[in-house]
Amino acid sequence: MNPYYSILTKAEDTGNLSAGEIKNLLDPPSSKEENELFKAADRVRQYYMGDEIWLRGIIEFSNKCSRNCIYCGLRAQNTKKWRYEMTVDEIVNTSKLIASLEIGTVVLQSGEYRSCPLEKLKTVIKRIKEIDLAITLSIGEYPRDIYRELKQAGADRFLLRHETADPDLYEELHPGYKIKDRINALKILKEEGYEVGCGFMVGLPGQTLDILAKDVLLCKDIEADMVGIGPFIPHPDTILKDEKQGDFQMTLRLLAAIRLVCRDVHLPATTAMATIDEFGREKAWQAGANVVMPTATPKPYRQAYELYPDKKCLEDSVEHCRGCLEMRILSVGRKVGIGQGGSYKKKKK
Numbered sequence: 001m002n003p004y005y006s007i008l009t010k011a012e013d014t015g016n017l018s019a020g021e022i023k024n025l026l027d028p029p030s031s032k033e034e035n036e037l038f039k040a041a042d043r044v045r046q047y048y049m050g051d052e053i054w055l056r057g058i059i060e061f062s063n064k065c066s067r068n069c070i071y072c073g074l075r076a077q078n079t080k081k082w083r084y085e086m087t088v089d090e091i092v093n094t095s096k097l098i099a100s101l102e103i104g105t106v107v108l109q110s111g112e113y114r115s116c117p118l119e120k121l122k123t124v125i126k127r128i129k130e131i132d133l134a135i136t137l138s139i140g141e142y143p144r145d146i147y148r149e150l151k152q153a154g155a156d157r158f159l160l161r162h163e164t165a166d167p168d169l170y171e172e173l174h175p176g177y178k179i180k181d182r183i184n185a186l187k188i189l190k191e192e193g194y195e196v197g198c199g200f201m202v203g204l205p206g207q208t209l210d211i212l213a214k215d216v217l218l219c220k221d222i223e224a225d226m227v228g229i230g231p232f233i234p235h236p237d238t239i240l241k242d243e244k245q246g247d248f249q250m251t252l253r254l255l256a257a258i259r260l261v262c263r264d265v266h267l268p269a270t271t272a273m274a275t276i277d278e279f280g281r282e283k284a285w286q287a288g289a290n291v292v293m294p295t296a297t298p299k300p301y302r303q304a305y306e307l308y309p310d311k312k313c314l315e316d317s318v319e320h321c322r323g324c325l326e327m328r329i330l331s332v333g334r335k336v337g338i339g340q341g342g343s344y345k346k347k348k349k
């Protein structure tokens with residue numbers, strides 16, 4: 001048998017691959033094998049996750065950040081940015097709009113504050129819980145007691161992308177921070193009872209296939225409930241502005257590899273994928289993905305939340321996106337998930 005197909009068969013049957021085998025999977029000899037990779041991931045997605053595509057409404061409630069991740073438009077040293085923080089009422093009213101569109105999860109996202117706005121977040125969480133939405137936080141690294149208090153207030157899930165599993169590359173990208181602390185934060189979140197999401201960027205300067213294979217294995221080791229990946233898109237206000245953008249096909253291959261290795265994780269077709277390919281979301285859903293996360297951040301805030309430039313659908317209201325995404329979901333023969341769409345790992349327990 002073609003050696004590529006024997007690894008692919010093993011991946012589809014068991015999900016148990018070594019780093020070397022994942023590396024081979026990510027480097028198909030031709031587009032024929034690449035298509036087979038996507039089809040195998042799509043079958044595994046169908047088997048473990050069914051045909052629903054889950055919508056999560058994102059509210060980027062603040063672009064304040066004290067970190068300086070060298071790829072990010074929101075980094076503290078970017079003084080060109082107008083910094084904002086939505087009020088409690090603005091966040092809650094936007095959450096009500098999300099719920100009215102039959103989207104069952106709100107994702108509250110921000111940069112990372114020097115000290116967590118804990119009381120405000122607890123108030124927001126408690127008020128959102130009155131409207132019966134699952135709440136995902138995406139606010140960065142904090143000590144265990146903060147995570148615990150937010151969980152006790154009613155938060156359900158937490159996204160904390162690890163960005164890269166390679167310790168040296170991690171430190172280059174995040175001056176002053178270490179991957180071991182990031183991984184530890186992910187473990188603490190699990191221990192505190194959150195459904196947890198990690199994830200990484202594809203096409204970072206200095207990233208190799210070996211590193212990407214390690215990223216896939218890290219997602220499995222963490223037993224992530226969700227994994228968010230997207231191509232690296234250089235931001236003009238960062239020192240990486242002249243670097244090459246991440247490759248779309250490689251991002252799709254990574255999605256497929258994560259589906260094959262991690263099996264029952266939620267896997268979004270990210271906006272960054274749609275930004276670099278008109279049909280990026282549809283292609284992602286056909287290569288293992290089962291989630292999409294429309295932005296509900298009100299104007300003028302959403303224009304100021306620029307992790308990377310030229311973000312897709314920036315001018316479209318969440319009401320418009322809801323209709324557009326449903327049409328796109330139906331166009332690939334799938335259906336919109338109705339409800340909160342929690343972890344499939346928990347379903348099995």
Ligand code: SF4
Pocket residue numbers: 065066067068069072073074075076110111112140
């Ligand atoms: S990636 Fe997140 S933590 Fe890093 S600078 Fe951007 S907003 Fe801040």
